[in-house]
Amino acid sequence: MYNVAMKLTYFNCRGLGEMIRLLLTDKQIPFEDERFGYADWPSYKPKMQFGQVPCLYVEDEQIVQTGAIMRHLGRAYGLNGHNEQETTFIDMFFEGIRDLHTKYAHLIYGDFENGKEPFIKDVLPVELEKLEKLFKTYSNGELFIAGPKESYADYALFEELDVLLVLSHSALDHFPALKSFHERFSQRSNLKVYLSKRAALNVPINGNGKTIEKKKL
Ligand SMILES: N[C@@H](CCC(=O)N[C@@H](CS)C(=O)NCC(=O)O)C(=O)O
Known part of the structure; x- marks a missing residue:
């Protein structure tokens, strides 16, 4: 195990x-x-490389x-991953998730009220279908x-998947591999405790408060 002092600095919301x-x-x-809260951001921003x-922070080294x-x-x-092929696949999958997240962020920080329904109806099914298919590559998903x-x-x-489910409870209904992954993952013991505390604290998902998880205790 890699034993170093680490600190994660981020807004007081889930976000990235x-x-x-x-x-x-x-x-x-x-x-x-x-x-930190948004009022304190001006004092952090100049310290960040981008x-x-x-x-x-890993010891005193900053990674952004x-x-x-x-x-x-x-x-x-x-x-x-265990080898080059798996690592590349993991990287590729991660970038695909980020692309979907960019679309989600445009909705959240754009015209949320008018964009929400078309996003759920037209964009999500297309994007989730791609992830569902790719997810089945290893171990049948x-x-x-x-x-x-x-x-x-x-x-x-x-x-x-968790933020998409807050946006639309039925978002994963047609994607059984992703749905079951989300259910299984939420039951991992350390995460289960964390997720329950997070819900109790009503931690906002995004910076503008557009979506907030409902308490599930
Ligand atoms: N490409 C960056 C994007 C980071 C980013 O967009 N950060 C936002 C919060 S989610 C931020 O710092 N916003 C404040 C600002 O840009 O002043 C990454 O993937 O980390």
């Missing part, structure tokens, strides 16, 4: 930071979870860019993205 929190929490990797967060942070953790903690062992991308997938 949440997949990192999920990975560290699930694997019980100690880290300081530094969350003026954005999430930022993972969500994909770079996730891949770093993947390499450091063996969540990166019954385990993780790259088969029997979880990877860093599984945390991104779980978080993406």
